[in-house]
Amino acid sequence: MKVTKKGEAVEIVGIQPEVGTKAPEFSLKNLNDEVVKLSDFVGTPVLISVVPDIDTRICSLQTKRFNQEAAKVEGVKFITISNNTKEEQANWCAAEGVDMELLHDTEGTFGDAYGLFIPEMGRLARGIFVIDKDGKIIYEAISQEIAEEPDYNQALEKVKAVR
Incomplete structure (x- = not known):
């Protein structure tokens, strides 16, 4: 799959899981060095926000927006x-006053499982996945232009509908 970064085409490696299929399992560490697995949240809807680089403007805006929404939406896990x-994420959280669950995929396991790695950038593509209580993907949005914000409202509507 090709997306653009400021108008220039880049290739995403792998195959993205499809809506209606079981979400691929993953295990990543959080800022407390605890291993967090998707299966930890069975029975709870999950919104996964994927950003290429937390230290860039759009990624920062996306993460802050979902952090704000997490405080307002009961019964949903926001990641x-x-x-x-870990250090870059911790420094960003401290500077921005954000306390949501941030996971770091420095090994590329999430990027491989969800088909989101962009080799020429060494980063993940921007995307949002909403997973229902049974672990199925009910919404997926991979941003066609990495430098643009995603459609927050559409993702939030989907996750609120399955609480």
Whole structure:
């Protein structure tokens, strides 16, 4: 799949899971070095926000927006995943006052499982996945232009509908 970064085409490696299929399992560490697995949230809807680099403007805006929404939406687990290091994520959270679950995919396991890795950038593509209580993907949006914000409202409507 090809997307663009500021108008220039880049290739995403892998195959994205499809809506209606079981979400691929993953295990990533959070900022407390605890292993977090998707299966930890069975029975709870999950919104996964994937950002290429937490230290860039659009990724920062996306993460702050979902952090704000997490405080307003009961019964949903909000997760942000990037392939920034733990230290980069921790520094960003401290500077921005964000306390949501951030997971770091420095090994590329999430990027492989969800088909989101862009080799020429060494980063994940921007995307949002909504997973229902049974672990099925009910919404998926891979941003065609990495430098643009995603459609927050559409993702939020989907996750609120399955609470």
